Amino acid sequence: MASEATTLRNIVAAFTDFLTVAIHTILYERAIYPQTSFLSARKYNFAVRQNRHPKVCGWINDAVSAVEMELLKGTVERVAIVIFTKDNKPAERFMLDVSRFPTATLADLDTPLERKSANGDNISILPKVDMEEQFRATLSRLANCGSTLRPLPEGSTFTVAIELKGVGQAPIAHPQPWMPVEPTKQDDIDGRVQKRAVPVRAVAAGEMMLECWIEEAAVSD
Amino acid sequence: MAQEYTEYLAINVLNEQQLVSYRSLSRALKVHSNLAKQMLYEFHRKQNAKRPGSVHATYLITGTRRPESPSQTNGAHSQEDGGDTVMQSSPPLPGSSAPQHEEDAEEPVSVRSVLLVKEEHLEQAKATFESITGIHIYSLQANGLSDVQSLTECNRKITASYASEDPLQAWKQYGTIQNPNVKRRTQRRGPPPPAPVAKAAEPKTKPLAPTTKPTVLERQASKESKASQESKPASKPTSKPSSAKATPEPAKKPATVKRQDSDIFKSFAKGRAKPKKQDSQSSAEATTPAAAEPEDEPMGGFSDEDDDAEDGAADIDEVPQEPEGKSKKEREADLQAMMDQEDEIMEDAAEAIPDKTAAEEDEGAIDRPVSRQAEEPAKETVTVENGRRRGRRRVMKKKTVKDEDGYLVTKEEAAWESFSEDEPAPKKLKTAPATSTNKPTAAGKKGAAKAGQGNIMSFFSKK
Numbered sequence: 001m002a003s004e005a006t007t008l009r010n011i012v013a014a015f016t017d018f019l020t021v022a023i024h025t026i027l028y029e030r031a032i033y034p035q036t037s038f039l040s041a042r043k044y045n046f047a048v049r050q051n052r053h054p055k056v057c058g059w060i061n062d063a064v065s066a067v068e069m070e071l072l073k074g075t076v077e078r079v080a081i082v083i084f085t086k087d088n089k090p091a092e093r094f095m096l097d098v099s100r101f102p103t104a105t106l107a108d109l110d111t112p113l114e115r116k117s118a119n120g121d122n123i124s125i126l127p128k129v130d131m132e133e134q135f136r137a138t139l140s141r142l143a144n145c146g147s148t149l150r151p152l153p154e155g156s157t158f159t160v161a162i163e164l165k166g167v168g169q170a171p172i173a174h175p176q177p178w179m180p181v182e183p184t185k186q187d188d189i190d191g192r193v194q195k196r197a198v199p200v201r202a203v204a205a206g207e208m209m210l211e212c213w214i215e216e217a218a219v220s221d
Numbered sequence: 222m223a224q225e226y227t228e229y230l231a232i233n234v235l236n237e238q239q240l241v242s243y244r245s246l247s248r249a250l251k252v253h254s255n256l257a258k259q260m261l262y263e264f265h266r267k268q269n270a271k272r273p274g275s276v277h278a279t280y281l282i283t284g285t286r287r288p289e290s291p292s293q294t295n296g297a298h299s300q301e302d303g304g305d306t307v308m309q310s311s312p313p314l315p316g317s318s319a320p321q322h323e324e325d326a327e328e329p330v331s332v333r334s335v336l337l338v339k340e341e342h343l344e345q346a347k348a349t350f351e352s353i354t355g356i357h358i359y360s361l362q363a364n365g366l367s368d369v370q371s372l373t374e375c376n377r378k379i380t381a382s383y384a385s386e387d388p389l390q391a392w393k394q395y396g397t398i399q400n401p402n403v404k405r406r407t408q409r410r411g412p413p414p415p416a417p418v419a420k421a422a423e424p425k426t427k428p429l430a431p432t433t434k435p436t437v438l439e440r441q442a443s444k445e446s447k448a449s450q451e452s453k454p455a456s457k458p459t460s461k462p463s464s465a466k467a468t469p470e471p472a473k474k475p476a477t478v479k480r481q482d483s484d485i486f487k488s489f490a491k492g493r494a495k496p497k498k499q500d501s502q503s504s505a506e507a508t509t510p511a512a513a514e515p516e517d518e519p520m521g522g523f524s525d526e527d528d529d530a531e532d533g534a535a536d537i538d539e540v541p542q543e544p545e546g547k548s549k550k551e552r553e554a555d556l557q558a559m560m561d562q563e564d565e566i567m568e569d570a571a572e573a574i575p576d577k578t579a580a581e582e583d584e585g586a587i588d589r590p591v592s593r594q595a596e597e598p599a600k601e602t603v604t605v606e607n608g609r610r611r612g613r614r615r616v617m618k619k620k621t622v623k624d625e626d627g628y629l630v631t632k633e634e635a636a637w638e639s640f641s642e643d644e645p646a647p648k649k650l651k652t653a654p655a656t657s658t659n660k661p662t663a664a665g666k667k668g669a670a671k672a673g674q675g676n677i678m679s680f681f682s683k684k
Contacts, residue, residue, distance in 0.1 A: 017678065020681065021677065028368070029367055040370055041677040041680075042677065043678075045377065046374060046377075047368075047370040047371065047373050047374070048677065049368065049370075050680065055682065057680065061681055073542070074488045115554075127600055136374075140371060142239075142241075143368050144238065144362070144364060144366075144367060144371065144372050145241075147364030147365040148364050155474055
């Protein structure tokens with residue numbers, strides 16, 4: 001990594017790898033698909049679960065590529081993996097805050113990034129070992145989160161959502177990988193729908209700075 | 222002690238919500254594994270007494286498992302009456318093995334198994350066991366363990382954090398299972414620092430200068446001793462003072478890799494199979510920090526008596542090598558002269574010298590290319606004039622002669638020649654050993670990196 005300078009593309013690629021593994025892990029933990037359909041694999045020197053069904057993998061890959069496209073544009077503030085119940089109500093959200101990624105114009109996507117410390121030394125943009133270790137820790141926390149959260153009702157499903165930074169950058173051009181969604185208003189039926197946020201981990205390795213937490217919609221019944 | 226572990230477990234299990242296995246606990250608190258298991262149990266009991274369900278445990282059960290329901294080919298009906306003989310289609314003749322076989326297969330086979338169970342399934346798992354030889358807590362976690370494979374992370378952390386501890390010493394403390402016959406193989410090839418080693422001058426074979434580099438020394442040792450073991454502890458203490466624990470292993474590795482190449486060639490040499498093989502063995506092993514080997518070696522007594530060892534070894538080998546003593550002396554003299562040369566050249570020449578011995582002793586064709594390495598000037602006189610090196614040097618020249626039987630025999634003979642070449646000549650020698658050492662380490666690193674990457678992402682072939 002020292003010889004090859006890190007570009008924004010590399011950072012985004014590292015993040016998308018992590019995102020893929022995180023989605024698989026969440027699917028396993030929350031038992032969206034039967035746990036027997038997952039096989040054990042290794043990533044970042046850590047045992048992870050990976051779904052075997054080709055359609056599932058295909059869907060996840062497509063979703064992650066779409067996220068990658070938006071990330072390269074620099075418009076994404078948060079990436080969310082939302083778990084819906086059968087009635088299309090979001091039960092949980094696994095949030096990944098990526099607002100602190102460096103942004104660059106289209107032309108600069110492949111320019112090597114450089115950061116210098118106060119005394120002029122080069123700080124590593126993407127320290128691989130550090131990053132892997134933190135990813136490992138995040139995945140380990142995610143994996144154990146399944147026990148803290150309430151069990152999901154039957155027939156839950158999931159999707160990937162992104163929250164954008166500002167207005168006017170929505171990816172609604174053709175072909176349309178994303179569906180625009182109105183921000184859900186809090187239901188004020190009997191007081192607010194309580195949300196519970198469980199922090200998972202923050203990753204800070206060079207320029208790879210992201211935070212991860214879980215939002216749980218309270219049971220309103 | 223009691224406070225420590227409660228505190229440690231409280232922090233790690235409850236606050237940080239980490240997984241603590243008995244192994245990590247024993248390493249962290251430096252206690253025996255069995256004690257760690259007891260600590261886990263105590264903590265689990267106390268915490269659950271205070272607040273039920275706050276701490277979950279995973280248990281390890283060892284025992285013999287009751288067999289599964291009959292899955293043999295003769296089907297379920299064969300087990301109906303325990304003592305009854307099964308009516309076979311063909312009478313159980315002594316000659317026919319098939320029915321006998323089926324009858325034997327009826328007996329349940331008990332399987333000794335080691336099972337990791339979450340505490341929820343503990344009773345269930347216990348029921349499947351015929352007899353339990355051992356049960357203990359494997360790990361504790363704050364919430365239930367969702368994925369058993371996350372326990373592997375504990376072991377990885379242990380190997381990562383405690384890699385510096387020497388397992389041969391630490392096993393007593395931690396209670397790891399130890400094979401009493403195990404001893405650490407010593408790394409013979411130390412990095413070549415200028416450690417003064419006083420070797421006794423063995424008669425006829427070694428008028429060695431006191432300041433020899435250990436690598437070359439070991440070469441000498443290997444040449445003489447057919448009794449492999451003795452030379453190892455002998456040369457090892459010499460390399461020991463010179464190679465501190467902290468000496469960079471990569472420094473050792475390049476040296477060892479180089480030795481390996483010539484060792485392979487030497488292993489083809491007839492009279493030298495044993496010591497050479499042993500060289501390649503010792504150089505091929507992973508370089509572990511050389512710790513308390515002398516105590517572990519059965520011939521530990523040699524550690525302080527390197528001279529005696531050498532003498533002993535030399536004596537054994539004296540007789541068979543009588544006739545070649547003369548040529549050896551000549552070689553020793555060359556070696557001596559080489560000692561005063563630069564490192565790289567000397568190392569190559571060191572390779573060359575024993576290779577030459579091999580070549581002269583037997584006509585293995587494989588040795589030829591190796592001995593050609595001794596093109597490096599042995600007694601090189603070099604003068605640098607006007608950017609050109611001039612001088613005399615020793616070169617291996619091939620001579621093809623016709624034998625008495627009419628066969629053409631190609632012999633390599635050392636010959637002196639005067640040479641004149643441009644400056645870069647010596648640099649070529651230097652770069653050659655340097656590149657060869659870079660390759661194994663680079664290849665090693667690349668291999669590791671690639672292996673780490675190629676697993677899960679290979680599934681996502683799209684990217």
